[in-house]
Amino acid sequence: PTSAAFTVRASSYADELVKTAKTVASPGRGILAMDESNATCGKRLASIGLENTEANRQAYRTLLVSAPGLGDYISGAILFEETLYQSTIDGKKMVDVLVEQKIVPGIKVDKGLVPLPGSNNESWCQGLDGLSSRTAAYYQQGARFAKWRTVVSIPNGPSALAVKEAAWGLARYAAISQDSGLVPIVEPEILLDGDHGIDRTFEVAQKVWAEVFFYLAENNVMFEGILLKPSMVTPGAECKDKATPQKVADYTLKLLHRRIPPAVPGIMFLSGGQSEVEATLNLNAMNQSPNPWHVSFSYARALQNTCLKTWGGRPENVKAAQDSLLVRAKANSLAQLGKYTGEGESEEAKKGMFVKGYVY
Amino acid sequence: DELAKNAAYIGTPGKGILAADESTGTIGKRLASINVENVEENRRALRELLFTAPGALQFISGVIFFEETLYQKTASGKLFVDVLKESGVLPGIKVDTGTVVLNGTNDETFTQGLDGLAQRCLKYYEAGARFAKWRAVLKIGTIEPTELAIQENANGLAMYSAICQQCGLVPIVEPEILVDGPHDINKCAAVTERVLAACYKALNDHHVMLEGTLLKPNMVTPGSDSPKVAPEVIAEHTVRALQRTVPPAVPAVVFLSGGQSEEEATINLNAMNKLKTKKPWSLSFSFGRALQQSTLKAWVGKAENVAKAQEAFLVRCKANSEATLGTYKGDAKLGEGAAESLHVKDYKY
Numbered sequence: 001p002t003s004a005a006f007t008v009r010a011s012s013y014a015d016e017l018v019k020t021a022k023t024v025a026s027p028g029r030g031i032l033a034m035d036e037s038n039a040t041c042g043k044r045l046a047s048i049g050l051e052n053t054e055a056n057r058q059a060y061r062t063l064l065v066s067a068p069g070l071g072d073y074i075s076g077a078i079l080f081e082e083t084l085y086q087s088t089i090d091g092k093k094m095v096d097v098l099v100e101q102k103i104v105p106g107i108k109v110d111k112g113l114v115p116l117p118g119s120n121n122e123s124w125c126q127g128l129d130g131l132s133s134r135t136a137a138y139y140q141q142g143a144r145f146a147k148w149r150t151v152v153s154i155p156n157g158p159s160a161l162a163v164k165e166a167a168w169g170l171a172r173y174a175a176i177s178q179d180s181g182l183v184p185i186v187e188p189e190i191l192l193d194g195d196h197g198i199d200r201t202f203e204v205a206q207k208v209w210a211e212v213f214f215y216l217a218e219n220n221v222m223f224e225g226i227l228l229k230p231s232m233v234t235p236g237a238e239c240k241d242k243a244t245p246q247k248v249a250d251y252t253l254k255l256l257h258r259r260i261p262p263a264v265p266g267i268m269f270l271s272g273g274q275s276e277v278e279a280t281l282n283l284n285a286m287n288q289s290p291n292p293w294h295v296s297f298s299y300a301r302a303l304q305n306t307c308l309k310t311w312g313g314r315p316e317n318v319k320a321a322q323d324s325l326l327v328r329a330k331a332n333s334l335a336q337l338g339k340y341t342g343e344g345e346s347e348e349a350k351k352g353m354f355v356k357g358y359v360y
Numbered sequence: 361d362e363l364a365k366n367a368a369y370i371g372t373p374g375k376g377i378l379a380a381d382e383s384t385g386t387i388g389k390r391l392a393s394i395n396v397e398n399v400e401e402n403r404r405a406l407r408e409l410l411f412t413a414p415g416a417l418q419f420i421s422g423v424i425f426f427e428e429t430l431y432q433k434t435a436s437g438k439l440f441v442d443v444l445k446e447s448g449v450l451p452g453i454k455v456d457t458g459t460v461v462l463n464g465t466n467d468e469t470f471t472q473g474l475d476g477l478a479q480r481c482l483k484y485y486e487a488g489a490r491f492a493k494w495r496a497v498l499k500i501g502t503i504e505p506t507e508l509a510i511q512e513n514a515n516g517l518a519m520y521s522a523i524c525q526q527c528g529l530v531p532i533v534e535p536e537i538l539v540d541g542p543h544d545i546n547k548c549a550a551v552t553e554r555v556l557a558a559c560y561k562a563l564n565d566h567h568v569m570l571e572g573t574l575l576k577p578n579m580v581t582p583g584s585d586s587p588k589v590a591p592e593v594i595a596e597h598t599v600r601a602l603q604r605t606v607p608p609a610v611p612a613v614v615f616l617s618g619g620q621s622e623e624e625a626t627i628n629l630n631a632m633n634k635l636k637t638k639k640p641w642s643l644s645f646s647f648g649r650a651l652q653q654s655t656l657k658a659w660v661g662k663a664e665n666v667a668k669a670q671e672a673f674l675v676r677c678k679a680n681s682e683a684t685l686g687t688y689k690g691d692a693k694l695g696e697g698a699a700e701s702l703h704v705k706d707y708k709y
Binding site for chain 1: 553554557558560561564565570571600603604605606607608609638639640
């Protein structure tokens, strides 16, 4: 070779990516993950006795995006493809409602997990085929950030192969997304399943994040224009020793300090089966002193659970349901600022939502 | 815990490292430049001049020794390590044994020194050393640095670091990308980011505890054959490269001067500390030539010049201390040679 290409990670969207990432990572705000696939959304609807029809999905998502003042606490909303192209029940485009609420629309772009051949019954994440044109189309439709969720399983190893594949897939997706003007949320979820202790989770998380950042760099991804969506460092769901929010915070912050370059603007934690209150308490514990990156939330179940149950599918319950969504959004907003006090939380909100072998 | 404590101490704002670890061959070149014979007594006298300079050590958190110096004493019989300890300065030790050409490359190198490293580190710890240094070298060319050179040097740094930590020494990780060449600052930035990413991957794979390490990188500058840029531009490119590659767990980044003049190195460090941006590690210095040049010129090997030389040394120490705080006003009394470039093409250390 007569010369080697060394880029400084500039693309035509560089400035916009940085701006979008900063907007989503703004103080006191976090992400509402509402990108459940149709199948998964079906499970949610079934839990309140509703049929999995497009109309019901539309009604539920309308309820969520129209909650008044949601944008005070929510900076971004991740949508499933159907929702990105949908209108609310009163005929406005979902993305337009979000933008009016000052919420940046995002889009799930992965195509789900499938078995990884040659591994120890582990999975890998699909979705790279045609990703370039899909992300370009999503940008046209109003999306400004993307999300791709891959998983790593501790009871199954994880094998070096699974970790490498997870990290490399994320890096490829991130590079392609940035090229199309979408800020990639990088999500390698280390599943809660298992009876391992918190030290084992920490060990695996260190390895996973080292791989992720190395491959992101290899793919010339611009770190000022990404967001992370990690799992907190906790014991496995079936571990006998529970960890206090302080312990979760200490371990998680240590991991972040050891693996996350300061150029990354925001770290938006997933809740992964924690109860609504647990997820809020843990986030609050992590924000008791300043961090080099915005440390916030990207919650689905931990924001929607009580809201969904309150709605129960009935139009007359919409306002009450929206109020309960706002209650959780506000609590997590306070947690992002390190000011959450936990007063007045309901029993429902404290219920764990871990499902063994959870298929998303 | 001791490792993290010592690493953090070295990065104390207002302090930095004096790199006085020139090998016998290299110090010979320095002495030759002021017409002083390269004998042990002269080497000892130079180092004594530096370590006993009145008021200088308050600005120094660590001194890197060459092996010979670790066991040397002042004229009145006090061990250099004790002189340092009394002033709260940590002794460090160069542990690599130099570079060797990588087969099949166009003069790229890797660094030797792993054989018997553990035993040597334990010995150095006993003698009072609390940190170590290992210099890996990379260069920018049409196809350089190659993947092989990056991997080999990153791996060497990681192995050395892991062994040091096992022996109680804080490893300084030094991947120097030489300034030689006609490339612009963007090329230097891209290469620096690539190299640092590979280094931290290797350190992580070797389970090195980042809280107990220090980084000694080059600043991001245009190549030596390329037009100069303002200190603010150097500062922005350098800090951005660090933000993209250095996890906050690393307590301090101690820059090498790599051929910049004394004043240049200080001004660039100052510009970095003035930048208003995310900097979770402290930014300081680990200077050899850029701390000693005007001192050497004032001394020229004569006992009657010692006080004058020590004053020159104090001036540079104080200036760099202010640079770590972003308060240097560029008003240091410039000794002879302070503004002189110290670049030597294809510098062999």
